[in-house]
Amino acid sequence: MMTLTILPGHSLSGVISLPGDKSLSHRAALFASLAAGRSQIENFLVSGVTTRLLEALTSLGIFWKLDGTTLTVEGRGLGGYSIPFAPINCGNSASTLRFLSGALAASGTPAVLDGSKGLRRRPMDRIIVPLQQMGVNVKGTAGCAPLSMGVSHLPLKGGIINTPVSSAQVKTCLLLAGLSAGEPVTIIEPGFSRDHTERMLAGMGVTINSEKTSANGSAQYQTHLIPPATRYSLKPLTMSLPGDFSSAAFLIVAAVITPGSEITLQNIGLNATRTGLLDVLLSMGASIQIAARPSRNGEPVGDLTIRHCPLKGVDISGEQVVRMIDEFPIFAIAAAFASGTSTVRDASELRLKESDRISGLCAELKAIGVSVDETVDGFSIHGKGAIQGGTVDPHGDHRLAMSLAVAGLASQQPITVLNSEIMQESFPEFTDVITRLGGALEDTPNLEPSHA
Numbered sequence: 001m002m003t004l005t006i007l008p009g010h011s012l013s014g015v016i017s018l019p020g021d022k023s024l025s026h027r028a029a030l031f032a033s034l035a036a037g038r039s040q041i042e043n044f045l046v047s048g049v050t051t052r053l054l055e056a057l058t059s060l061g062i063f064w065k066l067d068g069t070t071l072t073v074e075g076r077g078l079g080g081y082s083i084p085f086a087p088i089n090c091g092n093s094a095s096t097l098r099f100l101s102g103a104l105a106a107s108g109t110p111a112v113l114d115g116s117k118g119l120r121r122r123p124m125d126r127i128i129v130p131l132q133q134m135g136v137n138v139k140g141t142a143g144c145a146p147l148s149m150g151v152s153h154l155p156l157k158g159g160i161i162n163t164p165v166s167s168a169q170v171k172t173c174l175l176l177a178g179l180s181a182g183e184p185v186t187i188i189e190p191g192f193s194r195d196h197t198e199r200m201l202a203g204m205g206v207t208i209n210s211e212k213t214s215a216n217g218s219a220q221y222q223t224h225l226i227p228p229a230t231r232y233s234l235k236p237l238t239m240s241l242p243g244d245f246s247s248a249a250f251l252i253v254a255a256v257i258t259p260g261s262e263i264t265l266q267n268i269g270l271n272a273t274r275t276g277l278l279d280v281l282l283s284m285g286a287s288i289q290i291a292a293r294p295s296r297n298g299e300p301v302g303d304l305t306i307r308h309c310p311l312k313g314v315d316i317s318g319e320q321v322v323r324m325i326d327e328f329p330i331f332a333i334a335a336a337f338a339s340g341t342s343t344v345r346d347a348s349e350l351r352l353k354e355s356d357r358i359s360g361l362c363a364e365l366k367a368i369g370v371s372v373d374e375t376v377d378g379f380s381i382h383g384k385g386a387i388q389g390g391t392v393d394p395h396g397d398h399r400l401a402m403s404l405a406v407a408g409l410a411s412q413q414p415i416t417v418l419n420s421e422i423m424q425e426s427f428p429e430f431t432d433v434i435t436r437l438g439g440a441l442e443d444t445p446n447l448e449p450s451h452a
């Protein structure tokens, strides 16, 4: 167990590129395994969660090779998986489990999907129920992992599938299963979750499109997929992944709150279904310049230049929540440094992530002197333009760990993050990058017991 202490008073400057996007890395590795032939993916994210996925592919008989951050995958087409000898361990990652269940359904491969204690807490009925509707032989454990997938009769059923949550993980699971449906599939979700799957599958030759419609006066989003003609129809991928916007988010807020800072982040993925935090920070008065670059495999990319500047509070609710679903911990840090109150509503989904990102975040913010009120579906932060500092525990959540560390760059006293090794899950280079930009950190084994 490691402890990270961040020493305030050091401005950030420099130009850097970031490791590949986590959502795209997961998809690229998995979708490549379903393609007919060899895929090559550059700037692949090598981290805790993607390592689990690669190990899962090995247990399904898929050959892959990592050369630095270039991943080569030998795809065997739909139905090309071997039956794994043991339950597949998805670690802490719901993306890994939910995406794999869709790919296994499309392949008709029996397997057991399991993960950490934290992952077993997360709701899986949101994929189990619609997968069963499609004819997939899948059972959960009281609506959670472990999930047992038996042999399913292919082709699966298609048609209209309604999902009550706006979740790209659910949508991706069902679209993957839909690749082996005997008829077109339409997924209907209440809000437009990130659309990386749609863009990537389209690049592999799948007919897929989305539209915004309305039902009973409310907006809804439909994604239509036509299953490919044969199990060898998916074209392999050749792509270079953009930098992860969700990792960039820590550095964006770091530069905005740390006096004297100016940084440029190059080649960051700027898919509009992911960049809600940019719009929010701009509305708070942040100084962020965006320079577009040519898109990569259908994904918008650009450079961001961020300077320190004062912020004012903001309210967030509705559709904006889905566009920044992973960025609330780091948004909370920006809000604490702003003047005035910031309020988040309609975000109860945050309670179902790697940790309860409402109660855990509010508890740790209080521990470093932030004035925060927890609500059922969000929180209010009464920004004072400053944070006092102290010791925090990230509740086993990588995004809480990195957000609280960022606060330490500009707090009055240092911030010490216990159990900080959890950052390896999505952004193993976090401490290196902060140091390269001029931040001062001390990384040591845990000296105090965790209070999580």
Ligand SMILES: O=C(O)C1=C[C@@H](OP(=O)(O)O)[C@@H](O)[C@H](O)C1
Pocket (backbone or CB within 6 Å): 022, 023, 024, 095, 166, 167, 168, 169, 170, 172, 193, 194, 325, 326
């Ligand atoms: O599709 C993805 O890659 C992800 C979707 C989001 O989950 P939900 O779509 O379930 O909200 C997000 O929280 C997760 O980090 C990655």
Ligand SMILES: C=C(OP(=O)(O)O)C(=O)O
Pocket (backbone or CB within 6 Å): 092, 093, 094, 095, 096, 326, 353, 354, 399, 426
């Ligand atoms: C919620 C996250 O991931 P997952 O749902 O895949 O565990 C995340 O990375 O913030």
